[in-house]
Amino acid sequence: MELLKKLEILADAAKYDASCASSGTDKRNSLGQDNGIGSTEGIGICHAYAPDGRCISLLKILLTNACIYDCLYCVNRRSSNVQRAHFTVDEVVTLTMGFYRRNCIEGLFLSSGIIRTPDYTMEQVISVARSLREEHGFRGYIHLKTIPDADPELLAEAGKYADRLSINVELPSRAGLTELAPEKDFAGIRRSMGQMRLRIDAGREKSHTGRKAPRFSPAGQSTQVIVGADASSDRDILDMSTNLYGSYGLKRVYYSAFSPIPDASAVLPPRPAPLVREHRLYQADWLLRFYGFAADELSTDAAGNMPLAIDPKLAWALEHRERFPLDVNKASREELLRVPGMGVKSVDRLIRARRFRGLRLDDLARLRLPLAKVMPWVVTVDHRARGLDSLSLGKPAAKQGELLL
Amino acid sequence: MRSVVLAHEVDWGGWRDAARTLALSNVPPDEVVWSVRAPSDLFAEQAEDMPMPKPSGVFTVSRALVSLAETVIQAREPERFALLYRLIWRAHAGDKHLLEQVTDPEVNRANRFAQAVRRDTHKMRAFVRFREVVEQGVTRYVAWFEPSHFIVEANAAFFVRRFATMTWSILTPYRSAHWNGVETSFGPGASPADVPDDDKLAEYWRTYFSSIFNPARLKISAMTSEMPRKYWRNLPEAAAIPDLIRTAQARVDAMVNTPVISAPKPTNRFAQTVTELPSSGLARAAVEVAECRRCHLWEPATQTVFGEGPPDAQIMMIGEQPGDKEDLAGRPFVGPAGQLLDRAMAEAGIDRTQVYMTNAVKHFKFEPRGKRRIHAKPDTAEIMACKFWLEIERAELAPKITLMLGATAARAVLGRAVTISRERSKPIPLNGSTGFVTVHPSYLLRLPDEEAKAREYVAFVADLRAAAALLDTV
Numbered sequence: 001m002e003l004l005k006k007l008e009i010l011a012d013a014a015k016y017d018a019s020c021a022s023s024g025t026d027k028r029n030s031l032g033q034d035n036g037i038g039s040t041e042g043i044g045i046c047h048a049y050a051p052d053g054r055c056i057s058l059l060k061i062l063l064t065n066a067c068i069y070d071c072l073y074c075v076n077r078r079s080s081n082v083q084r085a086h087f088t089v090d091e092v093v094t095l096t097m098g099f100y101r102r103n104c105i106e107g108l109f110l111s112s113g114i115i116r117t118p119d120y121t122m123e124q125v126i127s128v129a130r131s132l133r134e135e136h137g138f139r140g141y142i143h144l145k146t147i148p149d150a151d152p153e154l155l156a157e158a159g160k161y162a163d164r165l166s167i168n169v170e171l172p173s174r175a176g177l178t179e180l181a182p183e184k185d186f187a188g189i190r191r192s193m194g195q196m197r198l199r200i201d202a203g204r205e206k207s208h209t210g211r212k213a214p215r216f217s218p219a220g221q222s223t224q225v226i227v228g229a230d231a232s233s234d235r236d237i238l239d240m241s242t243n244l245y246g247s248y249g250l251k252r253v254y255y256s257a258f259s260p261i262p263d264a265s266a267v268l269p270p271r272p273a274p275l276v277r278e279h280r281l282y283q284a285d286w287l288l289r290f291y292g293f294a295a296d297e298l299s300t301d302a303a304g305n306m307p308l309a310i311d312p313k314l315a316w317a318l319e320h321r322e323r324f325p326l327d328v329n330k331a332s333r334e335e336l337l338r339v340p341g342m343g344v345k346s347v348d349r350l351i352r353a354r355r356f357r358g359l360r361l362d363d364l365a366r367l368r369l370p371l372a373k374v375m376p377w378v379v380t381v382d383h384r385a386r387g388l389d390s391l392s393l394g395k396p397a398a399k400q401g402e403l404l405l
Numbered sequence: 406m407r408s409v410v411l412a413h414e415v416d417w418g419g420w421r422d423a424a425r426t427l428a429l430s431n432v433p434p435d436e437v438v439w440s441v442r443a444p445s446d447l448f449a450e451q452a453e454d455m456p457m458p459k460p461s462g463v464f465t466v467s468r469a470l471v472s473l474a475e476t477v478i479q480a481r482e483p484e485r486f487a488l489l490y491r492l493i494w495r496a497h498a499g500d501k502h503l504l505e506q507v508t509d510p511e512v513n514r515a516n517r518f519a520q521a522v523r524r525d526t527h528k529m530r531a532f533v534r535f536r537e538v539v540e541q542g543v544t545r546y547v548a549w550f551e552p553s554h555f556i557v558e559a560n561a562a563f564f565v566r567r568f569a570t571m572t573w574s575i576l577t578p579y580r581s582a583h584w585n586g587v588e589t590s591f592g593p594g595a596s597p598a599d600v601p602d603d604d605k606l607a608e609y610w611r612t613y614f615s616s617i618f619n620p621a622r623l624k625i626s627a628m629t630s631e632m633p634r635k636y637w638r639n640l641p642e643a644a645a646i647p648d649l650i651r652t653a654q655a656r657v658d659a660m661v662n663t664p665v666i667s668a669p670k671p672t673n674r675f676a677q678t679v680t681e682l683p684s685s686g687l688a689r690a691a692v693e694v695a696e697c698r699r700c701h702l703w704e705p706a707t708q709t710v711f712g713e714g715p716p717d718a719q720i721m722m723i724g725e726q727p728g729d730k731e732d733l734a735g736r737p738f739v740g741p742a743g744q745l746l747d748r749a750m751a752e753a754g755i756d757r758t759q760v761y762m763t764n765a766v767k768h769f770k771f772e773p774r775g776k777r778r779i780h781a782k783p784d785t786a787e788i789m790a791c792k793f794w795l796e797i798e799r800a801e802l803a804p805k806i807t808l809m810l811g812a813t814a815a816r817a818v819l820g821r822a823v824t825i826s827r828e829r830s831k832p833i834p835l836n837g838s839t840g841f842v843t844v845h846p847s848y849l850l851r852l853p854d855e856e857a858k859a860r861e862y863v864a865f866v867a868d869l870r871a872a873a874a875l876l877d878t879v
Contacts, residue, residue, distance in 0.1 A: 003609075004608070004609060004612055007609060007612055007613055007616070008612050008615075008616045009616075011612075011613050011616035011617045012616040012617075014617070015616070015617045015618070015619050016619070029566035029567065029569070030566065030567060030568070030569040030570055031565065031566050031569045032569070033569060033570060034570070035570055036570060037567070037568060037569075037570055037571065038567060039563075039566045039567040041563075041566075045527070045530050045531050046531055046631065047531050047532070048531075048532075048614060048632060048640065048642055049627070049628040049631045049632040050614060050617060050618040050619075050628065050649075051618055051623055051624070051625055051628050051646055051649050051650050051653070052618055052619045052620075052622035052623060052624055052627075052628075053622070053624035053625075053626075053627025053628050053631075054619075054622070054627075055631065056614065056617060059613065060617060061613075095609065098606045098609070099606070099609075099610060099613075101535065101537070101546065101568070101571065102534055102535045102536070102537070102546070102604075102606060102610070103533050103534055103535050103548070103567075103568075104534065104610050104642075187695070187708060190707045190708070191707060191708055191735065193707075194707045194708070194732065194733035194734065194735070195733070195734075197733055198730070198733050198734055242773045243705050243773060245773075245775075245776060246771075246773040246774065246775065246776060246777060246778045247705075247707060247732070247733075247773075247778060248733075249776060257622075259619060259621045259622065260621055260657065260660040260661050261660065262659075262660050262663075263663075264660070270661070271661070272621055272661075275622060275624075289775075349507050352505050352507060353505075353506065353507045353508045355505070356502065356505065356506045357506075357508075359508065363508040366507070366508045366510070366513045367507065367508060
């Protein structure tokens with residue numbers, strides 16, 4: 001098969017993985033080096049955007065889309081009729097180096113269908129990373145998908161070359177996984193995440209004995225969960241995320257709205273999950289991680305789902321009107337973070353700015369706060385929010401409507 | 406009025422010298438007119454220096470202000486030189502917290518310029534596309550880029566760090582940057598005609614771009630807000646965009662409307678490969694306990710942590726429950742308390758490899774708290790549910806000494822509430838063997854003051870030694 005055709009098949013097969021992050025690894029560059037190429041400087045770069053609005057930072061491909069598993073939600077499951085292809089190790093290396101030299105990518109995100117055994121597959125994936133690092137002096141970013149319950153020695157080797165490792169939990173509930181992917185082992189996935197956390201933590205610690213622990217995935221680990229393929233509610237999903245962040249120190253949980261795939265199985269929902277649901281989950285995830293919210297504070301309906309029409313912070317604020325309006329010149333950081341329209345950065349700048357003068361509405365505008373969104377909730381020197389009920393807060397903004405496409 | 410003519414658009418050295426001189430000479434911002442020499446003069450013979458009064462004295466401004474000025478000077482805004490001088494003037498006049506006043510109109514304006522420069526810088530790093538050119542056996546990489554601001558000079562170092570081992574040129578309308586593998590040089594602007602056509606890999610890149618796109622998630626404005634159309638003509642992949650958009654809906658319809666094959670529900674192909682259970686009671690329990698559902702603690706936990714140690718161990722040590730580290734590793738006593746216990750055991754002359762170590766409760770009970778999990782005490786119902794497994798371990802091991810670390814272990818074994826301080830340090834008869842109660846090592850870790858810690862540690866080691874000594878008497 002032509003390399004171009006393989007690339008077409010194996011990129012197409014990789015597009016359901018949402019992660020494209022290339023940030024947060026250790027810093028390195030190619031200055032003063034004899035050979036090799038590449039640098040990482042902390043902040044990842046999105047080199048292109050596809051018409052689905054997703055960034056393209058890494059060359060995201062599968063080594064092969066052949067798979068011995070039969071996970072129903074997956075386009076590459078063994079009972080699917082999609083065309084199969086395999087890259088050789090050298091082909092992946094050539095494409096990665098070629099695209100990198102042309103400044104198309106930050107690096108490689110390599111995953112694979114399971115062929116023969118988990119250990120065999122893991123070895124193949126590691127071979128690519130080893131060749132890039134050791135034979136070609138590649139100093140760009142490498143994200144490897146790890147295979148649950150592969151040999152711990154293989155995990156250690158993957159972590160030596162990779163900047164980030166990930167294992168997808170795939171479905172929010174054990175029942176969902178048993179139903180749709182019976183060959184995947186929920187407990188095994190979590191055990192592997194536990195192993196990775198121990199190694200990532202050890203790699204970061206400065207050893208008091210002077211002997212450094214081996215390099216292990218400096219940009220940490222992440223995971224992905226498919227939304228809307230099983231019956232899990234938003235609350236179930238966010239409880240799962242809370243557990244995963246706390247237990248395994250994940251950098252990110254990626255939410256992927258179930259999307260129709262070619263040659264789909266009849267067991268799956270016939271319609272795609274609304275993208276706006278995925279969007280709300282990301283917003284809620286941010287509230288959990290950066291805004292001091294707990295999953296059980298977010299407002300949900302009886303079934304445990306968040307409203308789609310308004311964002312989760314606005315929904316929370318509407319249920320806690322008694323806490324508003326807040327005086328931006330006096331409120332604490334924790335309180336300000338709960339004002340609809342205020343982000344972490346703007347709150348921190350606001351707190352710095354109010355040390356010098358009482359803030360007025362035009363100050364908020366200079367802080368680039370969305371005034372229309374913020375005004376109903378705050379008091380400034382020259383403004384006092386009137387009753388919330390007079391405002392049509394429940395109306396979704398045009399931008400959110402667009403997500404419903 | 407003073408007139409300052411800078412050598413070029415990002416003449417940082419010229420601006421800084423002038424600003425320093427003017428401020429020291431007490432020339433207010435309103436009396437200075439800033440301009441830039443015509444670009445055509447840039448690479449011509451150096452014009453004679455502007456006459457300037459030599460500065461007397463020195464003054465300093467914050468590193469943050471210098472850094473802001475270095476960024477702002479790259480903005481394509483004619484007023485930037487004057488704006489920056491006004492900020493310098495105010496800082497010089499003693500405004501110490503100038504930059505913290507982010508809502509001050511001048512500070513705000515400078516920050517917005519800086520933000521625009523940073524965004525443009527980032528976009529240049531993202532959207533420069535090199536084409537490979539081979540001439541007389543030498544490979545070079547050439548790119549064309551149209552920045553919105555004057556960012557080429559400051560941004561060249563990034564490309565050097567990344568592509569240090571390549572020879573490359575980045576051409577832009579106002580300036581070109583070249584790296585020959587040793588040093589950077591800058592030349593006059595260029596035109597798109599100076600850049601070679603797409604090389605052979607461009608087609609591969611376009612194919613990748615098209616294949617990674619998911620037609621079921623079409624969201625054009627999200628693409629254009631991050632990758633505005635003005636950059637498209639420089640991106641080989643952008644040529645594919647119109648077709649991808651035009652055909653997206655038809656592709657989704659085809660997927661959704663194609664009759665689905667009613668494949669049978671998947672079965673676990675590997676389910677039959679479950680190995681036979683071991684015959685020994687302890688080994689069988691170690692397998693079975695992994696699926697324990699006797700209480701709800703298994704749900705949020707990673708795994709069951711069963712006991713470990715030789716099956717003929719004479720000492721059995723029982724703790725409360727696995728902690729964070731034990732839950733991740735799947736082994737008892739490997740976290741901070743376990744390490745303290747290891748040290749104390751070594752001092753007491755007890756070989757850990759000869760001891761069977763386990764816990765009263767086999768799952769980690771915790772409260773999630775942000776990025777951490779906070780230990781929660783198991784309640785009586787949980788201890789009782791898990792006693793099933795502890796009884797199997799005790800019956801199979803039949804240890805001579807059962808060492809209970811802490812109140813939970815003591816409750817599980819003795820079946821009653823135990824006050825450690827009252828019952829520690831002495832043998833307690835158990836059915837045909839000897840029990841011994843002491844504190845849990847995590848108690849030592851929680852003690853706030855060092856003196857108490859040291860005292861309690863000594864007592865703990867003494868308890869371990871006394872318990873081990875019982876082996877000779879029973």
